[in-house]
Amino acid sequence: MNANSLRENFSNEPHTAQLAGGWLFEKSDFQANLCAVRKCSTILFLSFFAFLFVIPAFAFTFYGSDDVQYLLTTGNGIYATAINGVVYRVSADSSKYIWSAQxxxxxxxxxxxxxxxxxxxxxxxxxxxxxxxxxxxxxxxxxxxxxxxxxxxxxxxxxxxxxxxxxxxxxxxxxxxxxxxxxxxxxxxxxxxxxxxxxxxxxxxxxxxxxxxxxxxxxxxxxxxxxxAGTDIYAYNELDEFHIQNKSQNSLFPAIKLFGLNSLRASSDYLYLTSTAGKVYVYSLQGRRIVATNEEKQGLDGAILLEKGFLVMGNRGTVYGYSSLGVKEFEFNLGGHMTDWALFGNSLIYAIGNRVLSTRLDNLCGIDSPSDNDLVPSGYLDISGSAYSGTALRQVQAYAGNLMVIADGQKRWRATVDISGLPDGEIDVSCLAVSSASEGDLHTVLIYKSPEAPLKNMVASYPPDVPSTGNALIRAFDEAGRPLRNVTLIVDDKAYKFSENISVLVGVGSKTLLLTRPGYKDYPLLVRGYGIDNTGLMIIGFSLVLIGAGIYVAFLRK
Missing domain, CATH: 2.40.128.630 (Lipocalin)
Incomplete structure (x- = not known):
């Protein structure tokens, strides 16, 4: 799959709409969403820049009284049924609520x-x-x-x-x-x-x-x-048997033993199989053999065909993108287990719980963290994402409300924004990405700042023993292994703030250090300095001078 065809890749852009008692609240208008997120002239200018390059993503969320059971898309609409029997139709052009039936x-x-x-x-x-x-x-x-x-x-x-x-x-x-x-x-x-x-x-x-x-x-x-598929019939059973019946044989026989198969999808040339064990198989219809095998880190729920390639759905919300030959091109997480999914034009429609969302297939990048509807505490907000198109990004500007910071990285980027001055409640978190080809893309998720948000766990890497004259190098991470910035180190009741890497002179003996950061639990660590400190070296040196002087007076002086 070349760079142009990789424009089929994804980032999730959940603009939301809500169904409650048959009424729809709509937030899908692209320009209105931009203006709500960016309130200063610089940000408005960047929003206008994004509008010049980006095809607005159609995405919506609606809430029924029960979880979504089935999704169905047609040329002019999207249908969803809930477990309680309610059927909805939503316009795919404007996300307007059209009708519901009980x-x-x-x-x-x-x-x-x-x-x-x-x-x-x-x-x-x-x-x-x-x-x-x-x-x-x-x-x-x-x-x-x-x-x-x-x-x-x-x-x-x-x-x-x-x-x-x-x-x-x-x-x-x-x-x-x-x-x-x-x-x-x-x-x-x-x-x-x-x-x-x-x-x-x-x-x-x-x-x-x-x-x-x-x-x-x-x-x-x-x-x-x-x-x-073609003139042949393919089947699988709960005994991990993959069966083939072809035109020249009037029998169905187990051809291959494949563990945990749960999905078959056929293109004109290939058969794509997924399994609960995380395996992805590509079977050549012409060669009648498996030509590619991949294994993911989570069980798989199924696959969906694209014009060039296919998507595989993980059972924990991760979407994997493959070329038609089975080469994995990208992956990203949509934030929860998907109960159903369908394609509509250039968008992936998917259901998580009682929500139906849509994400465009042609976006440059997306936000991996935070996820949509995350509850976050006050303090520093860490934003990270990926360039799903596979092309390097020239620049990414991350926003939390009306706060902006330049992100680090090209294919994977991160930024830290201090949201302690923002009021509690809804915060639009966005990234504006520009590729080396001057293509632009805007991606937005909605989070909620609340004093009731649980504190996150912090972890650190550090040497337990260091020379007394050397510095202990400490790095702090979140639970996902992403580096944390703006961490405060407390040593002997004194606080030292570090933007990223932490360096401290320990001296001789054991010393208890404390890492703190708003929104995270404090992380204590014990570091021991070994050897002799500078004062000890001065005493030893002075003692050697005195001993030398005594020897000189007693034995060498005439």
Missing amino acids: LANISARPIVVGNYLVVGDRSGYVTFLSRDTGAVVRQLRFIGSISSMAVGDDNSMFVSANRSVSLIRLAPSISVNWTSSVGISNIKKLSYGDKLLALSEDMLFILSPATGAISSSYPVRHLRDAIQ
Whole structure:
């Protein structure tokens, strides 16, 4: 992936909007957000500079009464369903709240067919909602819980309930075209390409999309998922078996043993697999073999395809970006476990708890710390981030409220801002980055300054023993291993402030030192000086002079 294609990389830019009782509070306007963050003329000038170069990121947050269950994006909108059955539609162009509908016990991932958002529930109802208004247009009742739905061809869709699969056509009216009884156990997932795949606990069925007749079936114990890629079918189960069925063989066989597989995604040339063990596999469809393997430090929840490459979602909120050949290009953390995600144009839409957020795919950099909605104490605020585009940044200016400081670093940068003079409450933390090619990018997160924020832990590296005539070099870090600036060292009840590296003359014997910094717990350390100090050397020298004089008087003087 070259430098130009790396413009697909990410930084999270959560501008927020809130749904509460059906009302939306909107903060997504780019210029308004800039003016709110920067209040002096210099900062306004820089904001205008950023506006010249940056495509405004579309990002929003809304709050339902329960966690987000499913996300769905279409050409003109974003849909989200909550665990309590509420369905929302939000405009992707302006983040305007359009409508909500109260359903119940949603049991299958919704789909969009024609002019309808289709939702299935545990009572067997398939509900067709108008995409324009959210009104219920039609309901069909099936026997058993709706387990899966898939979009078909020509305004049609497939639905599974219990041990049956049905085809629903939308024209001339919404009606069931055929229903086929499949197997002896419940169908748990449908997948449609050229072939219609129906997955049960221990069988994989291939059905005719036109009639519902079963053309082939394969026993697969504890089957989890299957997809069609080209003319072949790929499947995996809970026994860590990766199965392949190709056109020349009328059987499905375990080809590879891969531990903890939980996701399959197929491009035109490759199959991308992820596992709960943190493994990422790239399987060549043409060569029929694994051509790349990577391992991350956390379990993985799945992947999503990009035009050039793919993203892998970690189970602790980290997003990993890969080229199509499986070369990792970048990673960043979105601040929490993602329950679902989808692509919309040039943005990644993702859900964390009861929030839905969006982040642009073409930003230069992002803030790694602090995270959005962090509670921070008064004192020094440490800001750090990364250049996700893979290109060196010419300059990064970090802001906390109306305070600005030039950040250090190019591909990874950091800055420290004293926010003790800012009032408690919301603080917009931003970074304005400019690349060597004069491309600009603005990134913002929202934090909360509060006296109730818990103190953070400080750690330090230092030599426990130093020569009495030498200095002890001490460095302070936060829990993530990032260096801390503006640390105060207390020695013998005297305070010494250091911008970064700390140096102190210990002398002879043990000495207790104390590192302090606003917002952090005090860190005591014990350093011992060994050898003889300057006073001792003077006494020894004077004694040697006296001894020499005595020898001279007693023996050498004539």
